[in-house]
Amino acid sequence: MKKGMKVFLPIIIIMIIIAVFLVGNYNNLVSLKQGVSAAESNIDTQLQRRSDLIPNLVNTVKGYATQEKEIFTEIADARAKLAGATNISDQAAADTELSNALSRLLVVVENYPDLKSNQNFLDLSVQLEGTENRIAIARQDYNNVVTNYNTKILRFPTNIIASLFGFDEKPFYKASAGAAEVPSVDFSK
Template sequence: MKKNLKPLIIVAIIIFLLVIPTISAYNSLVTLEQQVSTSESNIDTQLQRRSDLIPNLVNTVKGYASQEKDIFTDIANARSRLAGATNVSDQANADSQLSGALSRLLVVVENYPELKSNQNFRDLTVELEGTENRITISRQDYNTAVTNYNTKRRRFPSNIIASLFGFEEKPLYKASEGANEVPSVDFSSQK
């Protein structure tokens, strides 16, 4: 009877040694995937915060620079694209367009010294600047979470668990093409 029990114990130990790493890898992937989701939500929250600030900023500037209708239209269109973004790539492209439009708006502001001294405008720009910093940090946190998740997903033996349970690769948050270009503003039509 003892001889029959020995192979069962060996099989039980082998199964135990296979199940524990499988459970551990699965739980690690779930945790990292949740961190990616949380980081993505944090980006959304900060982008929404910026989107909520923009109408106040635009309305303040409109009173001083009403002839800059194209910039106001670009900002409104970019905000709409950002609100309608359905994935990280679309969101990054819309975010880049909105950032470019805001940069052009702030360049226009340079031509209106009385606007720059307006307390409401100064408060809004300080809030917007703080939000831009939060967005940058949220993007960095998201990319860190995605990198950790994708790395774990590709490592052995987690790659086997990832493919068995459908853990898909997550995209990094990347700026759209042309995002590093300085926006051009032409003041020659003024005056």
Template sequence: MKNGVKILIAVIVVIAIIAFPIISSYNGLVGLEQQVNKSASDIDTQLQRRSDLIPNLVNTVKGYATQEKDIFTDIANARSKLSGATNISDQATADSELSNALSRLLVVVERYPDLKSNENFKDLSIQLEGTENRIAVARQDYNTATTNYNTKLRRFPTNIVASIFGFEEKALYKASDNASEVPSVDFTR
């Protein structure tokens, strides 16, 4: 074999040895980033499902509890904020406000025994409870996918590939600061 061919083969082998880990790291980051995006979309889907159920629940309760207008207004405002949320942080804050308003609504329901026995209300309550569970699972899945992505992003040598191709860390889904506070309910109205 001629020396030129040997050198060419050696150069191709060296390039392959260098290129394979770079390509592998890049493809791994793309896959993990897509999983994060999918998980974020799953949260949006479940929040939209809950948002679609709420007007039916509110209208059912309104028939029994017409004097509870503040709660209905709070729910409408929180739904509006959630619809307009543009990032995970805003979404978490709006979601927390909506959850607090729904909690107050459910306490109001306790004051109306006939409402609790209404079939429409029962069905809507069960659907809403299932949706809340789905939202919690979607948030956990998002945080798992984000943690996996961010971990891979920071590991050597993938961190070099990530900086070359502009991959950036993703934010975890965090509840708003007031999410741990118990919602206040005023029965004096």
């Protein structure tokens, strides 16, 4: 009987060690994946805040710049695309388009000195600037969490557990192509 225990006891201890390792790594992956989801949700929250501020800003500018209809249409279209984005890549592309349209709107504002001194416009501009900063931070936080998550699921031996349980790589939040270009504004139209 003692000889049988000597054989099974090490096997049982090894199985317990493997089980603890598997459970620990699985739980760690779940935590990291939840962190990615939370960071993505934080981006959504800030984008929604910006999207809520934009109609107020546009309406304020409209009162002064009624002939600038094209920019208002671009902003509305970009907001609709952002609201309809179903994944992080589409969201990043729509976000870039909206940022470019907002940049053009702020250039238009330069032609209206009375508007620049309007308190409502100033308040909305400050709120929008703060929101843009929050969005940038949320994007950075998301990419940092995605880096940690993707690194973890690619490292051995966790990559085995990740593939067994369907933990896939998450995409980074990237600006769309052409986002680094300065938007052009043509007042001759």
